[in-house]
Amino acid sequence: MKNIVIIGNGAAANSAAETIRKHDLEVPIVMVARENLPEYSACALPDCLSGWVDRSQLFIKQLTDYPQMGIQTRFGLEIKQIDTRERILISDQETIAYDQLILATGSRAIIPPVPGRDLLGNFVVKTVGDIDAILAYKARKVVVVGSGNIGIEVAEALQISGCQVTIVELMEAILPRIFDQEPAGRISRILSDRGIQVLTGERVLKISGDQRVETVTTDCRSIACDTVIWAAGVKQNVEVASAAGVKLGELGGIEVNSRMQTNIDGIYACGDCIESIDMLTGYPTLSLLWPNAKRQGQIAALNCLGQEMAYEGAVSLVAEDIYGITAVSMGLISRALAREEIRVLEGQDNELYWRVLVMDDRIIGMQTIGMSYGLGAVMALMKNRTPLSEFHRVAADPDLARRVAWYLPAQRFLQE
Amino acid sequence: MNKMLVIDYHKCVGCKTCEMICSLVHEGVCAPNLSRIRIAKDERAGWNVPISCAMCEKPMCVTVCPVGAMFRNRETGLVTVDEKRCIGCRQCVQACPFGHANFNPLKGLAFKCDQCDGDPQCAKFCWTGAISFEAIELSLNQRRLETAEKITRGQTPSY
């Protein structure tokens, strides 16, 4: 009987395994992963740093859950080579034969080539191991380099647990890929109010110290610290696949079609390691978000089982909890659309702030600070590509609006 | 689209043949609950009204669907459910003003009339002539003729 091998043990890999098991109780599934840990939620890692989430709470599965689902596991095994002709995976310890392969190798955090990056006290936040190392190190004065969502969450978590925190961001505003400047400024003010120093437009030049990190030097100043946390981006784990002849896309991820197939027959890929199509623009994108990875895993699994199913495209959805204030960004931001003509619907109501980006009469992005009510409806309208004129036609008529009840909470954001 | 299911409920006797054939063709069982066309009846008042999808130009089921599973095919004019996208939230059930958008509780999916891809079996098997599949213009013409006939006979048309 044919067997399916999944490389990886993250969101995409587990969602693929679960989907296969849901549709086929018989087919043998083997999961191979480098870490010898059950599935855990990478998104909750910063919350674990602050103590808001217990370490044991991070784990979504137990190791015993895999055999219960009829999944064989080879955890703690690093695949060195894929032989696509013989259909075997080669590692130092053993070889594993596959009939169909799902690559969900994910990504890893990178540390840019800055002098001093090997010193004790340089960390990234990507795995449970990283968290354990940071907790064991007992940081006091921390510099967080990069201010994506992980950077901001880590900064907040460490500040809550008593550290003195500085954020250094290369771009002119924090969260440069997630928020526009105006909302990013508001978030920055929230952080500064709580005592986090936010430095934007600064490049880290070197890290110096005797064995341990002592100072971080940027192009404007030098900051005394004992810990540097790198949140400066990730790199797709595609080396093994690429060496086996799997084609990569322009952005450095594995190229797949809408059914998550790679260029090699019988090999599928999903999750952080692939380049997917953005639902709103139709261009390739590297989507590094949990819900997208899960959906891609499902699609890969179904196609692997022979059920044709096309992926509708990745869409960005980020919810940040910044000192109890919810900041949400979904869809695209102005920077990504610099050359297109967009309309901005902005509004403020006491502590709430929202900003909706409209292009060609359709919502293509939204950012809010301070609330989460009514955003699900905007998200659905955005994904559906509902024209705003159509929305207003329905919402303005009380009889129609009652039937399409979920439109109503979105109204306040979409008024001209 | 130029043809539609024309329903003359004055002719319907409520035999439910249409429900049987519809569920048989689409689901493989004679189960009225899984039929795309349903007969609403009130035995005391004495009426039977077959209700099927009107293939509206501005369909509420399409508007309400939060995941875009319902859509209106521009070429055929049919309002269709994409079963792969349907999440089973039952919004279309609550939104359709005719109570047409149907829901299969076993599959957890919405389903609706597809006019059997141009050859509706309900119209074929309806022996009373209550359901017919005809060009809209022809059907209107027929109505006009019926009305004209009643007027010339000195009767007031009933509709």
Place this chain on the structure above:
Amino acid sequence: MNKHLIIDSVKCTGCGLCELACAINKTGQCQPYLARIKIWREETRGIFVPMTCQHCDNPPCASACLMNVITKDPATGLTIRRLEGCIGCRACQLACPFEGCSYDYLQEVIVNCDHCGGNPECVKYCPTGALRYISTAEALDLERSAEAARRCGIAGLVKGDRR
């Protein structure tokens, strides 16, 4: 699952009894903010729409959940949550168009309607019949009957007439 919370917003007057009944039953507090069902109120236009979890068969909240705590109960067909795993990140709220996920600030988790184990309190207290706990097929029958009656020009004869 056979029965569903069918909402007829035409009949809702926005009285809020459903919210109170829900909050008292679930948390013991008479605090509409804690309810799993919420009424969207537009006083000027007179639109009142109760909104709650629709228990989708393939729920978008489950795919959005960062901790995989949302699942479908195979026995009842309800969308259920393993609350001890919830970290309150609100991703499910953003994925749900129906405002079906509400934040319970007492437990600091996100909760949703569970049909009160098959006997929803909100339906018991709804004075106008805007909330009904019936099967989808039954709801459709009522709707079709109302439509048929309207076409036949004898509105009011049918139970569940909407107009």
